[in-house]
Structures are given as structure tokens and as C-alpha cells.
Amino acid sequence: MALRVGVIGGGQLARMMIAPAVELGIDIRVLAEGDGMSAQLAATAVGDYRDLATVRAFAADVDVVTFDHEHVPQEVLRALVDEGVAVHPGPDALRFAQDKLDMRARLADLGVPQPEWAAVRSSDDLGAFLAAHGGAGVVKTPRGGYDGKGVRVVRAADGADDWFAQLGPGEALLVEELVPFVRELAQQVARRPSGQIAVYPVVETVQRDGVCAEVIAPAPAAGDRLAQVASEIGVRIAEGLGVTGMLAVELFETDDERILVNELAMRPHNSGHWSQDGAVTGQFEQHLRAVADLPLGATAPRAPWTVMVNILGGPQDATIDERFDAAMSAHPDAKIHTYGKASRPGRKVGHVNATGDDLDDAVYTARAAAAHFD
Ligand code: ADP
Numbered sequence: 001m002a003l004r005v006g007v008i009g010g011g012q013l014a015r016m017m018i019a020p021a022v023e024l025g026i027d028i029r030v031l032a033e034g035d036g037m038s039a040q041l042a043a044t045a046v047g048d049y050r051d052l053a054t055v056r057a058f059a060a061d062v063d064v065v066t067f068d069h070e071h072v073p074q075e076v077l078r079a080l081v082d083e084g085v086a087v088h089p090g091p092d093a094l095r096f097a098q099d100k101l102d103m104r105a106r107l108a109d110l111g112v113p114q115p116e117w118a119a120v121r122s123s124d125d126l127g128a129f130l131a132a133h134g135g136a137g138v139v140k141t142p143r144g145g146y147d148g149k150g151v152r153v154v155r156a157a158d159g160a161d162d163w164f165a166q167l168g169p170g171e172a173l174l175v176e177e178l179v180p181f182v183r184e185l186a187q188q189v190a191r192r193p194s195g196q197i198a199v200y201p202v203v204e205t206v207q208r209d210g211v212c213a214e215v216i217a218p219a220p221a222a223g224d225r226l227a228q229v230a231s232e233i234g235v236r237i238a239e240g241l242g243v244t245g246m247l248a249v250e251l252f253e254t255d256d257e258r259i260l261v262n263e264l265a266m267r268p269h270n271s272g273h274w275s276q277d278g279a280v281t282g283q284f285e286q287h288l289r290a291v292a293d294l295p296l297g298a299t300a301p302r303a304p305w306t307v308m309v310n311i312l313g314g315p316q317d318a319t320i321d322e323r324f325d326a327a328m329s330a331h332p333d334a335k336i337h338t339y340g341k342a343s344r345p346g347r348k349v350g351h352v353n354a355t356g357d358d359l360d361d362a363v364y365t366a367r368a369a370a371a372h373f374d
Contacts, residue, residue, distance in 0.1 A: 002027040003292055006058055008049050009068030010037030012339035012348070013268050013284075016276070018042050020285035026292065030068075031058040038339045039068070052076050059085045066245055066291045067267055070097045071144075088193060088244035088291035089266040096241050097266045100174050101142040107261055110240040112233055114261045115179050115252070119172040122164060127157030129175050136178040139163065142171075151210060153178060179260060181252035185219050186271035189234035189247045190286045190296055197238060198286065198296040200279065202230035205250070205271045211346070214366075215308040217274040217301065220359065229259050237264065246287040248272055270310070270348075275299075277335040277353040278306025303355035307362040309370040311336075311350035313343035320349070320373075327352075327372035334369035349373070 003026050007014040010032030018041055021028035031054070032043035044061075047054035049072050056079070059065050064086045077091035089097075096103040104117045116133060120126045130137050139160040141150035154160055154175075163173055184207060188200035201218035218227070230251060238247045241264075248269030250262040272283035281289075281297025289296055320343060327336055331354075338350040350373070354365035 003064070004029060004062040005288060005292060006031065006062030006065045007039070007042075007068055008055065008058070008065065008072055009033070010039040010043055011068045012038045012341070014039035014042070014068035015339060016268065016273075016284045016337070017288055020282065021288055024285065024288060024294070026288055028288075029058070029062055031055065038341050040340070050076065052079055055080065056083070064088060064291050066287070067094075070094055070266065074098070086193075090242070090244065093241045093243045094266055097264045099142045100140055100145075100263060101172060103264060104174060106241065107237070110236060112236060112240075112261055113259060116177040118175050120160075120175050121167065121172045123157045123161055126154065126160060126173075126175060130154070130157060133177045137175045138178055140174040140176070142174050149210070179252045180254060181260075182255050183219075183253050184262070185222075185230060185251040185253055185259070186215070186269070187230040187234040187249040187251060188269070188272045188275070188283060188299075189231075189238045189243075189249070190245070190283075190290045190299075191238040191243050191247065192290050192296060193244050193293045196296055197235055198281075198299050199231045199234060200272065200275060200283075200299045201301060202227050202251075203271055203274065209346075211310075211312070211348075212270045213310055214363075215271050215274050216359070216363070217278055217306045217308070226253070226257070226259065233259065233261065237261075245291045246272065246283050270351075273337070273351050274306040274308040274353055276337070278302055278308075278355050304357050305359045305362045306353060306355045307359070307366040309352050309354075309366040310348055311338075311352065311370050311373045313341075313345055313347040313349045314374045315345055323372050327369045330372070331365055331369040334365050336369060343373075 007030045014030050015038040028042050029044040030039045030042040031045045045058045118129050139152050184205045186205050187202050190198045203217040204219040206214040234249050248265040252260045268283045276282040335353040341349050352366045352369045354362045356362040
């Protein structure tokens with residue numbers, strides 16, 4: 001019988017696991033949040049991922065449980081593990097992708113380079129941190145943030161009063177120094193339960209309005225030292241936290257060539273979409289191999305450069321189908337991926353990968369194909 005992998009969450013990340021699952025002979029099943037989700041094709045169940053009975057029933061029919069997002073509550077995950085379900089990544093690792101304060105404390109224990117940070121519970125705490133860090137900081141809600149939501153640059157002690165007012169007993173906000181980064185990078189690593197690790201080349205990520213817009217693989221002008229440092233950080237975190245599956249480490253590169261960890265994702269990640277068409281083993285296939293404890297695939301680039309450009313929903317009148325037609329016919333050398341989602345301004349509805357020997361050509365092709373959807 002084929003190995004059954006259950007993915008909790010029906011978004012585009014689950015959707016993009018479907019094709020490699022078919023190729024690997026894996027029976028993939030998805031617990032979707034509702035009807036008509038991006039991963040509808042493999043949705044064998046619909047229900048609330050916060051409800052233990054729902055998740056337990058879904059898990060009963062699969063060999064391994066994994067995720068499209070990190071929002072399944074710890075209590076649910078721990079109950080599954082206690083009942084003998086294979087959950088990858090497991091709750092002991094996933095908590096560091098669920099809570100940014102837990103992550104900062106754990107990375108400090110591991111000696112991983114990161115921005116200066118503190119847990120703050122009041123404007124007095126925040127004021128003290130700002131005074132010690134040049135008057136500016138980045139305040140983050142520890143849980144539930146994505147695409148820049150729950151992240152705010154503050155320059156005054158009262159700059160997060162609305163968030164402090166919402167804290168429950170014992171809760172805190174995270175504040176970090178405002179890092180003067182020259183660019184953002186991401187390091188992907190895959191790790192199997194049995195310990196095998198595969199490391200991808202470090203990539204450059206470009207964000208606009210807190211949302212990933214483009215990725216260049218490998219990161220331009222990344223010398224051996226930078227690539228080595230990023231790779232060592234990725235491996236240290238994957239091993240130190242016991243991550244299983246894909247790990248994405250978002251990084252800042254500073255003007256004095258330091259690399260600092262921003263945050264972690266323990267699943268395929270937007271910064272790794274380039275690998276679908278640009279690496280021997282794409283991150284979605286690699287995630288399945290890793291969580292199923294199958295031998296990992298090679299991570300070498302297939303071309304000198306791969307550029308990924310996200311397609312964000314726009315106000316344009318033309319239907320998605322017409323835009324695809326135009327983009328495909330104008331750019332037959334671009335790989336256009338669609339998430340089957342309704343287009344709304346700013347919503348990620350697809351992405352384009354372009355590969356080639358020349359970086360400028362790849363940037364042009366990926367941007368021009370994605371521009372058909374503006
Ligand atoms: P999210 O969970 O929404 O992805 P992040 O923690 O990755 O939030 O922050 C979103 C963006 O905000 C980052 O990609 C970066 O551009 C900026 N940012 C976050 N933390 C800092 C920091 N300490 N210093 C400077 N910029 C930051």
C-alpha cells in the first residue's frame with residue numbers, strides 16, 4: 001500500500017505537494033479548512049484544525065501528519081503524538097515556529113546570531129529597550145503574524161500601547177533592534193527523522209510592504225564565506241530544534257557582513273518556490289521525502305540562476321484565464337504556477353519561476369510574465 005501523508009491545511013503549499021506526491025507514489029490527503037481551497041484536489045476531509053476530534057479522525061487514516069501552516073495548537077499536536085501518530089515536524093520543534101519569543105530564547109541558547117531582543121509587557125519596558133537601542137525597534141506579536149502583519153517599527157515608548165492593551169495574563173510582546181540590513185536572505189534545509197540533512201543554496205529575498213515579492217537563487221555575490229555561514233546556521237537550527245521536513249530560515253545580512261536570523265518556518269516556504277524549477281529536488285518533493293523519512297534528493301541548482309516572482313491579485317478586469325493565456329504565450333520559457341485562488345488585491349495567487357545563464361534575463365522573464373497579472 002502506498003505511504004499515506006496527511007497535510008493539515010488546504011492552502012497553496014499543500015496544493016504544490018500534490019504533483020510531487022503523485023510522482024513519488026505517495027497517497028497525499030489534505031485536511032482543508034473549507035470547500036474550494038487551493039489544495040481541493042487532494043482534500044479528503046474538511047474541518048477545523050484546532051479541533052482535536054477532527055484532526056484525530058483525519059490522522060487515523062494516514063501514516064504521517066504534516067502541515068501547510070504552523071497554526072495547529074500544541075495541545076492537539078501533543079495529543080496526536082501521545083496516541084502514537086507520526087507528526088513531522090513534531091510539536092517540540094514546531095513551537096519555535098509558532099511563537100517568536102520562544103524562538104528567540106531557544107536560538108539564544110543555541111548561540112545562533114540574531115538581532116538584540118527583549119520580551120516587553122508595558123510601555124515602560126519598551127521605552128527602556130528603545131533607549132538602549134538608538135531610539136528605534138521592531139515590535140512583534142509573538143503568535144499569528146504573517147506577511148508583515150503583527151510587525152511594527154516603533155520610535156516611541158507608546159508606539160505599541162494598542163497591542164499591550166490586548167495582552168492576556170503572562171503574555172508579552174517581542175521587541176527587536178531595528179536591524180540596518182543591506183538585504184534579506186533565506187536558507188532552506190531539509191531534515192529527516194533519522195537525521196539526514198540536505199542544504200539548499202542561500203537565496204536573496206526581496207519584500208515589498210512586508211510581503212515576499214521576489215527571490216533570486218542563489219543569492220547574488222554570496223561568497224563562499226556567506227554561503228557557508230548561512231548553511232551552518234540552517235543546519236545548527238535544524239539539528240538543535242529537531243526539525244523534520246523543510247526548514248526555512250529567514251536572515252538579515254548587515255552592512256558589516258553579519259548574518260542574523262529573522263524567523264523560522266518549518267514547512268515549504270515562499271523563499272523556496274524557486275527550487276520547483278531551479279533545483280534538482282524541489283522543496284515540495286523534499287518536504288514529502290523528509291517527513292516520510294525517505295532518502296533526500298540533491299539540492300544542486302539546475303541552472304546558474306533562478307528568479308521567482310510572486311503573482312499578487314490585482315484590480316485588473318481581465319479574468320485569470322485570459323491573463324494566463326497572455327503570459328504563457330508571451331513567455332513560453334517562464335514556469336507559471338497558479339494556486340487556484342480567487343484574485344484579491346495583494347493576495348498571493350501564483351508565482352513565476354525563470355531560469356537561465358544570465359541573471360538579468362531571468363529577472364526580466366519572471367517579472368514580465370508576472371506583470372501580466374497586475
Ligand atoms: P512575518 O511573520 O509577518 O513574516 P517578520 O518577522 O518576517 O514577519 O517581519 C516582516 C518584515 O519586517 C521582514 O521581512 C523585514 O523586512 C522586516 N523586519 C522584521 N524584523 C526586523 C528587524 N528586527 N529589523 C529590521 N527589519 C525587520
